[in-house]
Amino acid sequence: MSNANILLGVNIDHIATLRQARYRNAGVELEPIVEPDPVALSVVSEAAGADCITVHPREDERHIQRADVLGIRERVEARLNMEMAATEDMLAFALEVKPHSICIVPENREEVTTEGGLDVLGNFDRIRSIVATAAAEGIASSLFIDPDSEQIAASAETNASHIELHTGAYANAYHTPQRSDEFQRLVDGANTGFSLGLIVNAGHGINYTNIEEVRGLPHLHELNIGHSIVSRAIETGLAEAIREMKALIRGG
Numbered sequence: 001m002s003n004a005n006i007l008l009g010v011n012i013d014h015i016a017t018l019r020q021a022r023y024r025n026a027g028v029e030l031e032p033i034v035e036p037d038p039v040a041l042s043v044v045s046e047a048a049g050a051d052c053i054t055v056h057p058r059e060d061e062r063h064i065q066r067a068d069v070l071g072i073r074e075r076v077e078a079r080l081n082m083e084m085a086a087t088e089d090m091l092a093f094a095l096e097v098k099p100h101s102i103c104i105v106p107e108n109r110e111e112v113t114t115e116g117g118l119d120v121l122g123n124f125d126r127i128r129s130i131v132a133t134a135a136a137e138g139i140a141s142s143l144f145i146d147p148d149s150e151q152i153a154a155s156a157e158t159n160a161s162h163i164e165l166h167t168g169a170y171a172n173a174y175h176t177p178q179r180s181d182e183f184q185r186l187v188d189g190a191n192t193g194f195s196l197g198l199i200v201n202a203g204h205g206i207n208y209t210n211i212e213e214v215r216g217l218p219h220l221h222e223l224n225i226g227h228s229i230v231s232r233a234i235e236t237g238l239a240e241a242i243r244e245m246k247a248l249i250r251g252g
């Protein structure tokens with residue numbers, strides 16, 4: 001089954017994670033040699049067909065830097081989706097950047113990547129207030145939640161226009177007997193969200209294998225995918241990179 005209408009948001013943070021592994025403390029004097037560049041590779045992603053670039057600046061800037069986000073906003077025409085923790089500081093930064101959308105995510109200080117869905121019920125007033133502030137600036141809001149009917153209903157009540165269903169539990173269960181139950185939770189979540197007037201996105205752990213099933217989710221508007229795309233880029237690009245370096249070593 002094909003679905004030509006589902007959009008792709010490319011989560012570019014994983015490029016920044018690689019850069020930070022080598023150049024975490026790079027100053028301006030090192031700038032010309034710092035690689036890979038998430039801004040330049042966002043431009044490449046857009047040219048390759050990405051409908052949206054997704055970034056997730058953290059409080060401590062451990063992956064993508066605020067300067068990267070501003071650079072992407074300036075150089076990329078595709079939509080910019082900024083994932084953010086529900087903090088005053090991040091909201092202020094979002095209002096400065098003016099992305100097309102924000103996606104509010106839970107955030108633990110030490111996590112390498114987002115681990116669970118947002119507790120909209122438990123943080124309702126704060127989330128509704130952020131959604132209202134963003135809307136006043138023309139920024140759409142999405143809430144990254146588990147496919148849980150109560151969280152979906154609460155999301156609709158915040159006046160967020162979008163939800164992003166957390167596909168991590170499904171992706172982790174892909175090779176286990178729980179896969180069909182986890183997929184059904186996503187189907188039910190997508191149907192519930194749609195019936196409440198929400199635009200339904202999904203993301204986390206989607207890869208070149210499980211996409212065959214994920215693309216069959218009902219009412220799916222956009223997928224946000226990062227790790228697997230960057231991994232595939234390494235797999236498909238490594239041989240060429242080695243050939244090029246060998247040729248240079250030989251002076252060819």
Ligand code: PXP
Nearest residue numbers: 114144203204205224225226227
């Ligand atoms: N959506 C959200 C809200 C995320 O936090 C992440 C993780 O970076 C993704 C999508 C992308 O997940 P992955 O890198 O596993 O494709």
